[in-house]
Amino acid sequence: MASYLMGGLFPGLGLIIKDTSFGIFTFIDGSHINVSLSLLMLSLLLFNAGLNIDNSQLVNLLKQPGLLMSGLLANLVIPILFTFIVSIVMMSWHSQDEVQNILVGLALIASMPIAASSTAWSQKSNGNLALSLGLVVFSTMLSPFTTPLGLHTIGFITKGDYSNDLHEIAQQGTSAFLFISVLVPTILGIILHFLLPKDFIEKAKMPIKDFNLLNLILLNYANASIVLPHVFKQPDWDFLLIILLITGSLCLFAFFIGSQIAKLFKSSISEKSALMFGLGMNNNGTGLVLASLSLADHPNIMLPIIFYNLIQHIVAGYIDNKLSKELPEV
Numbered sequence: 107m108a109s110y111l112m113g114g115l116f117p118g119l120g121l122i123i124k125d126t127s128f129g130i131f132t133f134i135d136g137s138h139i140n141v142s143l144s145l146l147m148l149s150l151l152l153f154n155a156g157l158n159i160d161n162s163q164l165v166n167l168l169k170q171p172g173l174l175m176s177g178l179l180a181n182l183v184i185p186i187l188f189t190f191i192v193s194i195v196m197m198s199w200h201s202q203d204e205v206q207n208i209l210v211g212l213a214l215i216a217s218m219p220i221a222a223s224s225t226a227w228s229q230k231s232n233g234n235l236a237l238s239l240g241l242v243v244f245s246t247m248l249s250p251f252t253t254p255l256g257l258h259t260i261g262f263i264t265k266g267d268y269s270n271d272l273h274e275i276a277q278q279g280t281s282a283f284l285f286i287s288v289l290v291p292t293i294l295g296i297i298l299h300f301l302l303p304k305d306f307i308e309k310a311k312m313p314i315k316d317f318n319l320l321n322l323i324l325l326n327y328a329n330a331s332i333v334l335p336h337v338f339k340q341p342d343w344d345f346l347l348i349i350l351l352i353t354g355s356l357c358l359f360a361f362f363i364g365s366q367i368a369k370l371f372k373s374s375i376s377e378k379s380a381l382m383f384g385l386g387m388n389n390n391g392t393g394l395v396l397a398s399l400s401l402a403d404h405p406n407i408m409l410p411i412i413f414y415n416l417i418q419h420i421v422a423g424y425i426d427n428k429l430s431k432e433l434p435e436v
Contacts, residue, residue: 109323110416113330114338120331123147123324131286139286147325148222149291152242154314155225156295158307159235174240176367177381181245182252184363184385185216186259188356193263196348204345206268208352209260210401211410213272214393215356217256219245221387222288223325223419224380226318231426233379239292241384246288271401287392322419329394329415333408346409353414357421361386379429383422390415 113120126143139145189212196205220242228238245252254276261272299307337346364382367373373381390411397408 107416107420109327110330110334110412113327114334117331117335120328123328124332141286144325144328145287147321148287150321151222151226151318152239152288153291153295154318155222155229155235155239155242156292156297157299157302158229158311158314159239159296159299173367173371173373173377173381174237174244176371177237177241177364177384178245178248180363180367181220181241181385181388182256184360185212185356185388186256188359189213189216189260190263192352199348201345202265204348204406206264206266207404207406208349208410209264210268210272210404210407211349211397212352212356213257213260213264214397214407214411215353215388215390215414216260217253217276218389218393219249219252219288220384221389221418223322224383224387224422226315226322227383227387227422227426228380229318230315231379231383231429232376233383233429234374234376235380237377238380238384239296241380242288243292246389268404271404275401326415326419329390330412332394333405333412336405337409345406349410349413350417353410354417357386357414357417361421361425375429379425382425382429386421386425387418388414390418 123143128141128143128146131139131141189209192212193205193209196208199205222242225235225238225242227233229235257272257276261269261276264272361382364385365378367385368378368381371377393411394408394415397411401407
């Protein structure tokens with residue numbers, strides 16, 4: 107919360123982080139991506155998770171893929187279904203333009219893969235890193251299909267220009283961004299895990315946990331610096347309140363479903379941790395990038411994404427505190 111407050115009042119450093127670029131990476135097919143500082147910060151979270159993966163957890167994940175598949179399915183279905191319900195409940199809201207902003211913001215949340223930051227929280231609470239990484243990596247690998255599906259589906263719920271924008275974004279794709287920020291660092295981390303001495307990795311675990319938390323705080327501050335200064339200057343209180351209620355409800359429901367899937371599969375506490383953080387946390391960094399580039403004429407669309415990003419870390423902190431009392435230290 108302090109990082110968001112700083113982002114709203116003193117956005118200078120956050121804007122520098124968002125604007126710092128190390129060049130353009132071009133793929134063979136001609137698509138390209140801006141290698142920004144914030145992208146590298148996201149990538150480090152996954153690199154660290156891959157480096158600290160547990161061999162036995164990785165083997166168990168491959169032997170019992172049902173838990174992973176259930177988590178991936180829930181991550182796709184729950185936010186889309188929730189957005190559909192919101193569109194019905196909000197039909198009588200006094201400003202339909204505000205409703206459309208909320209629905210498009212939820213569409214970007216719903217269509218994004220599982221957040222890299224979920225691995226940092228899972229790692230902090232000694233959760234199952236293999237399952238946590240599996241959820242992030244496979245949801246990212248499936249995103250060329252699931253992201254357009256989510257955007258198109260909610261595009262049929264929204265109206266006018268908002269609907270057209272969602273369908274247009276769905277056709278553009280986000281594969282290059284996700285490949286560079288998720289798949290590459292995860293694979294590099296896992297490779298180094300098997301190459302480096304075991305003692306070295308064990309000694310690095312605690313410093314890596316501390317670094318991940320600092321990294322998360324800076325990323326939250328940088329994201330807040332884009333939108334919150336304007337909100338602080340000209341707040342629309344009823345609009346902000348309804349966004350808080352809707353995004354908070356979605357986040358809590360997603361975390362709850364994660365715990366229920368774990369209960370259904372009679373999972374261990376470490377697997378429950380990975381599922382709850384995985385389902386409750388979405389890759390809002392990508393959603394904010396898409397919103398800022400493709401929906402610049404509707405800046406309020408970024409508010410639900412910003413709010414969800416804040417809430418998911420507050421809830422994650424609470425869940426971490428609860429799970430840490432149950433999980434064994436490793």
